[in-house]
Amino acid sequence: MNVLVLDDAQINVTLLCHLLQKLDDCRSISFTEPAKALSWCAVQVPDLVLVDYMMPEMDGVAFISHFRQLPGCADIPVLMITANSGLELRYQALDVGATDFLIKPIDRIEFLARTKNMLALRRSQRFLEDRASWLNVEVQKATAEIRARERETILRLSRAADSRDPETGAHIIRMANYSKIIAANLGLSTDDQQLILEAAPMHDIGKVGIPDSILLKPGKLTPEEFTIMKRHSRLGYEILAGSSSEMLNAGAVIALAHHEKFDGSGYPQGLVGDAIPLFARIVAVSDVFDALTSERPYKAAWETERALQFLREGSGQHFDPACVNAFMAGLSEILAIKNQYQEDLSQQKEFGAEWGIQT
Template sequence: MNVGPILAVDDEPLNLDALRQVLSRDHRLVYARNGQEALAAALAHHPALILLDIQMPDMDGYSTCLALKRNPATAHIPVIFVTSMADVWDEAKGFECGAVDYIVKPITPATTRARVKTHLSLVQASQLEQSYHDAISMLGKAGHYNDNDTGVHIWRMASYARELALAIGWSAEACRDLELAAPMHDTGKIGIPGEILRKPGKLNGEEWEIMKTHTRIGYDILRMSHSPVFEMAAEVALRHHEKWDGSGYPDGLSGEGIPESARIVAIADVFDALMVRRPYKEPWPVERVVAFMREGSGTHFDPRLIDNFLAILPKIMNLKENWDVFEVTHGATEPG
C-alpha cells in the first residue's frame, strides 16, 4: 500500500543530512527548516510521518506539533520528535502536544529505522482499516442503490443491532463486527431488477420469487471474504428473512437453527422500517410498532430477543433521535 513521504523538519542542515543518510535508501523524504515551512510542507506533500526537531527559532517543535494537530487536514499525521532534549519533562510535554514517539540526538541508524518502520506500519494498518470501512459502506449502499429512498436506514438499524447484541451479552468486539456487518444485509438487492425494487404496489408471485433471491445473491457476494466481519455479513445476508416459526426464506429455518446474528438484524431491520417514512407508507407511532413486534414474538421473531429489545427500547429511541438529527444535518448519506 502506498503511503506519503516522510517530512523531516530541522533548522540545522547537518541534522537533515543525517536523517537523509539513514532513511533515504528505503523512504522518500521531503524537508523543512522551520515550523512554518513544516506546516506548509505537510499540506503540500501529505506526509505519512513527520520527524520534528524541538529547538527551532521563532516556532519551536511543540508549537508546530500543536498547529499540525489543530488542522483537520494534518491532525492524523503521526509526529516523532527528534531532539537532544532528553529529560522526562520534555518527553511528557511532547506526548501532550500529540507526538507519538521520541528519538534522541545524535540519532543512531538502527533506532531511527526501527521507530520509523514501526510507525509507518501503523499508518498502513490505519489506511487498510479505512479501506475496509469504505468497502463496507459501499456494499451497504449498493444494496439499496435501486431501492426506494431509505435514507440512513442501514446505518441506523446497524446501531440498533449492536445495542441488542450488547444487551444479550455479546463481547464488545462481536458487537462491533455485527454493526459493520448489518449494513450489508441487503447487498444482494444489487442483483434484483430496479422495476421490482421500485414497484409501488404489491409484488406478484413471480416478482416475489425474484425478490427472495436477494438473500442468496448477497451471500454469494459476501462469502468471498474470509474476514470475520464479511463472514458474519454473508450469514446475515442469507438468513435475515428466516422466521422463528420456519415460515421465512430462503430455507425455512426455524428457532435457534437461524444464526443469532440474523435474528438480531431481523428485529432491528423491521423495527426501523416501521418507524420511518417511506414513499409507500407513513411512519408508525412507536406504540403501534411495539405492538407489532410483540405480536410477531414466537412467529417472526425470537421471543428472547424481542424481550431484550423492548427492555432497551429507551436506548433504541435515543439512538433514533440522534440519527434523526444526523439525517437532517447531513442528508441521506452514510456517516463519515
C-alpha cells in the first residue's frame, strides 16, 4: 500500500515515514512541496494521503481540492494533520474531500490506529474495483460469445434465404461490406458500421416466403408476379421485427425499406428522401450495385463502369445522393472486395471467416 506523506517540514515527514514503517505491507512516498506531490499523483494513484494543513505554497485544503480532481483520486482516503482544532477548518476540509483528521502533536497509537483504518478502507475499495473489473471482463466475454452465436445464426438464415434465390452466397458478404464502407464514408460511428455489416445480409430474408415459380423464374415477371415478389420486404420485416436484438431490429428496418426509392417511387410504403431509414438507403446502393455486376441465370453481369453509371444516373431518384457519393468515395475498397469474393461461398463449412471480411 502506497502512502503519500506531504508536509513542508522535513522533520515531520521523517517522523511520519518512520511511524509508517511499523505497518505491514506499507510503503511511504514523501514530499515537502505540494506541487511535486500533485505531479506524482497525476501519474500514480496513492492508497492513502497524509497531508499537513499549514504549508506556505498551498495549504492542505487547497491540496485536497486539487488532488480530488485528478483521475482515480476521487475516493482515495485523505488524513489531514493540523494543529488547528477549530470546526471551521474541519468543515472546509470535509467539504473538499478530507476523510479524517489528526491533531498535532501526533499521538503514536492514535496515528497508527487511524492509518490502519484508512488503509483497510482502501483495501476494501481496491477489492471492489478489482471485482468490478473482473465482472466487466466476464460480462464482455459472455456478451461477445452471445453476439458471435447471434451473428452465425443470422448469417445461416440469410444464406438459407439466398439458397432459394439465384444469387450466390458471396452476394450477401459483398453487399454487407459495401454497406459498411458507405456507412464509414458517411461518418457513422464504428458501432453503426459494424451493425450494418451484420444486419445487411438479412435484407432479402423474406424471400423464404416467395414461391419458387416466381423467385426462380428465368424471364421477366408479370405485374401479378411482381406484386407477389414485392411481399418479401414485408415478410422479412415480420420475421425480424420485435426482437430484443439490436441486430435483428436493424435487419427488420433494412428488409422492409431497402426497395424504397429516394423519389418515393419504391415499395412497400413509397417513402421519400430522408423518411427512408438511413441503413435502408445505404443497403439500396450496395445491393443494386452487386446485383448488377453479378451474373444471374436470367442475365449476364454488367461491366463495372456501366453499373457505376447506373448509380450516378439514379442519384436523387432511386438512390440517396449522399449514399452514392459515399459509395464512390470508397470505390477502390469496394472493387477490391468485389474482385476478392467472387466464388460461391455455399460450399464453405466455416462461417466465422466470412463474417470477418473487412471488419
